[in-house]
Amino acid sequence: MKKLLLSALWLAPALPAWSQTTPPVASTGIPLITITTPAINTTSKLLITGTAVDTGVSSGSGSTTSAAGINAVYYQVEGSSKWRRARLTAKGQASVTWIVDTTVKTAVGKRYYFRAVDVSGFESDIVGRRFKRGS
């Protein structure tokens, strides 16, 4: 009988996740990145701008560490595999503005992808937007 009890206890950790109590959700602390430049532009020369905010890391108990600051913002153009660095108007701050100089020559335009990295190495989700030329 003791073997049965031990078997039951041994199996318990292997139970499917959905049968266990969900632990409290803690913030991952990843930066948030936003594009502020409109998708339609009247000129071929385009200045893409946006913001990146380091949110800090919160524990499950609700306490929050101070944000480390944004280290860099990278962008990738549709069709390219290379991530290039955007310029920041400030560096190492919890909230920064980033800038990318580019051109948009067609009505279809090009899709750009952006991601931010904070000083601790946390990366934001990738956000994308197609920038088009419109009269």
Add this chain to the structure above:
Amino acid sequence: MNPFADQTGGLPPSLEPAAPPPPAGRRRFAWIAAALLLFALGLHFIPPPTAVPSPALSASAAPSAPPLPRAEPAPRPGAPAPLPAALPAALPAALPAAPPFTASPHYPAALSVAGLIDPATRAEATEALMETWVAANPAQAAAWAASLPAGTFRDDALSALMFHWGDRSPADAAAWMARTGVDDPEAASVLASRWSAAAPTLAAAWAAALPPSEMRLQAAAAVAAAWAAADPPSAAAWAALLPAPERAAPLTAALAQWATSDPPAAAAWLALASFDSELDRAAAAAALITPWTDQSPAAAAKYLNSLPEGPAKEAAASQFAVAAAATAPAEALMWAMNLSDPTQRNQVVADACETWFDRDPEAFRGGIAEAIGLMDDPAMRQGVYQMLYERDPTFQTHLLQLVDRAPPADGAPPAASPASPSEDRPQSPSP
């Protein structure tokens, strides 16, 4: 007296225990252990929830043996009623109809577009498809775009939808977004631009009425930019009246657009505008200086000199350096090399050199040696070498030998290391 008791006072034979019972403590322990084991095994082998097969499909594919009867669990409050074992004759008419777009003559073309692999080609085809589909039946086109799975293809379809629907009937497009709950900041930005180009006050009212969200922020910025193309002062005045947290992006968009037609007026407006932070003002100054530099680098440089020291001047000077490098590289590099933040400075110098090289490679090759001789910071030179390594590795080697006395390269990577792992990391956006 117990009527079933025998003469000995015991229970009748049918109720007699087969074996002597174990002690009470051991019996409890056994029950607990068995219960725990059954609980663990039960959870372990419960199959994951699966979709209920369609009764019609089940009927055609089911074997002849009837299913074993089993007790139905009590339905949870609010849970949908279980499907009946057999379909009543009238039920098929009550089933959800096929999506409205499948009957459209454009649907076969939509399927072809969806099959394209290359994102750029697919985007072009999506644009053409939506232009014709919206002209014929915008509601069907919208239903198809909204039905696509989340990702780049859906984003492109919604963007193209709003571009053309916004030209034809923006109010209908906005009503569709509200009715269907499509929450897509890019689509909202496109719709706001097209609407604002024709009727800015209506577009502004729509954007302002959106619930607080990323979508509203994007719509407001697009309204301001498109409005500023026709009436910059009105657009800037509208943006300036927006609530503080949402003011910066529309105001920056309006001023950047204004600067394409009248940079001094935009700069004067910027000086009087109210921003939440110096960072927001710096972003607006940077956005304003680029079109100004394209028109007149000298006037832009004069404006830069008039700015007080601070984040706005730094941001504007960075933008000026990159933009002016195409036509006035010496002045651009001077501004870049005088930025206060070292990291910012090195990056802007590299970006300015990139602009210079892309615009006029011969002039760059003729003039960069002298410029790089003025760069005392090795990291600054490295940024330039790195840029050159990607564009003209032969000249990069020549420059290294000329300026930094580097040994001749034998095909090895340059002194400037390739891009950091973070930049070249194989991470792809959603398809």
